[in-house]
Amino acid sequence: NAGVMQNPRHLVRRRGQEARLRCSPMKGHSHVYWYRQLPEEGLKFMVYLQKENIIDESGMPKERFSAEFPKEGPSILRIQQVVRGDSAAYFCASSPTLRGQGASPYEQYFGPGTRLTVT
Amino acid sequence: GEDVEQSLFLSVREGDSSVINCTYTDSSSTYLYWYKQEPGAGLQLLTYIFSNMDMKQDQRLTVLLNKKDKHLSLRIADTQTGDSAIYFCAESLSGYSTLTFGKGTMLLVSP
Numbered sequence: 478n479a480g481v482m483q484n485p486r487h488l489v490r491r492r493g494q495e496a497r498l499r500c501s502p503m504k505g506h507s508h509v510y511w512y513r514q515l516p517e518e519g520l521k522f523m524v525y526l527q528k529e530n531i532i533d534e535s536g537m538p539k540e541r542f543s544a545e546f547p548k549e550g551p552s553i554l555r556i557q558q559v560v561r562g563d564s565a566a567y568f569c570a571s572s573p574t575l576r577g578q579g580a581s582p583y584e585q586y587f588g589p590g591t592r593l594t595v596t
Numbered sequence: 597g598e599d600v601e602q603s604l605f606l607s608v609r610e611g612d613s614s615v616i617n618c619t620y621t622d623s624s625s626t627y628l629y630w631y632k633q634e635p636g637a638g639l640q641l642l643t644y645i646f647s648n649m650d651m652k653q654d655q656r657l658t659v660l661l662n663k664k665d666k667h668l669s670l671r672i673a674d675t676q677t678g679d680s681a682i683y684f685c686a687e688s689l690s691g692y693s694t695l696t697f698g699k700g701t702m703l704l705v706s707p
Contacts (some may be wrong), residue, residue, distance in 0.1 A: 481638075510694060519600075519684060519697035520639070533694060568638060570695075583627055583688075585695060587639040 479504070481571050481588035482551075489594045496556040496563070498591045502571030509552045510585060511544060514566040526552060559595045566590045600698035602685055607704045614672040616701045618685030621666060625687040628661060629695065630670045633682045642670070642683075672703075680705045 482501040490496050502509050507528055512520040522536040526546035537544065541559075546552040556563055570585040599621045608614045620628070626647045631639040645652045645659045645668075652659045658671040672679055682700040 483638075512695075512697075517699075519699040520686075520695070522694040522696070525694055536694070570639075583644060584641055586641060587631075589638040 481506075481569055481586050483567075483569050483588035483591050485591060486589060487592050487594070489596060490559050491596055492560055493558050496559050496593055496595075498554040498556075498567050498569075498593070499551040500554070500569030500571075500588060501551040502569075503573075503586055506571035506573045506586075508572045508574070509546050510570040510572075511552075511554050512568045512570065514568060514590070516565070520568060523554070556593075559593075561595050564593055564595045566592050600685055600687055600696055602683075602698035602701045604699065605702050605704070607706065608675050610675060610677055610705055610707050612675055614670075614675045614679070614703055614705075616670045616672075616683050616685075616703065618668040618670075618698055619666055620668065620685075620687045620696075622687060622689070622696075623666065624689050625666075627688045627693075628659075628668050629686040629688070630657075630659065631684040631686060631697075633684065633700070635681075639684065675703075675705050677705045677707060679703060 484499050509526045511523040514520045524537045524544045525533040541557045543555045568590045570587045572585045601619045629644040630642045633639050643654050656673045660669045682702050684700045685698045686695040688695050
């Protein structure tokens with residue numbers, strides 16, 4: 478059972494370009510969370526999604542950032558017109574449904590992260 | 597509001613016990629977690645505890661929860677050099693709630 482997959486692992490963008498970060502949750506997991514980690518900081522929650530629904534986006538900046546988790550395919554975190562302050566590690570986590578197999582729904586499993594550098 | 601505080605750094609010798617401490621402010625927290633992050637890697641879930649428990653033990657790891665003082669600790673017995681990493685404490689209000697993390701404690705284990 479593969480873990481949470483994120484790609485790319487490293488992404489370099491110039492100011493003003495778009496960044497697209499992908500996350501494939503663990504098999505059987507229907508809850509996806511995105512977190513951002515600034516240098517020497519803890520992780521900050523951004524958005525929580527289930528398939529085709531945004532459940533909580535209270536941690537997401539109002540402008541330039543968007544997230545989706547379509548019925549098919551990975552979850553996407555999209556950052557438009559990137560600025561230097563967007564440089565960070567972006568982590569995705571997934572957790573199973575109550576009726577899913579495997580671990581408890583209280584456990585969030587993290588991917589390896591995408592390290593975004595804006596030049 | 598939610599806030600999680602941790603000491604930033606801990607240094608121990610191999611074979612000693614390590615104790616990493618964490619305080620949180622939200623008394624509604626129902627789940628408390630410990631994650632480990634090695635350099636350049638994602639977060640690995642080590643263990644978690646429900647707020648109605650005082651203690652949880654898992655091999656070399658012991659978690660103690662003092663709900664009255666909102667204090668959580670992680671004890672690593674017989675610490676090894678491979679335990680060197682950043683340890684994050686996190687809280688959530690429910691199983692599906694988002695996690696609020698501390699800034700992490702860097703544990704350095706010297707031979």
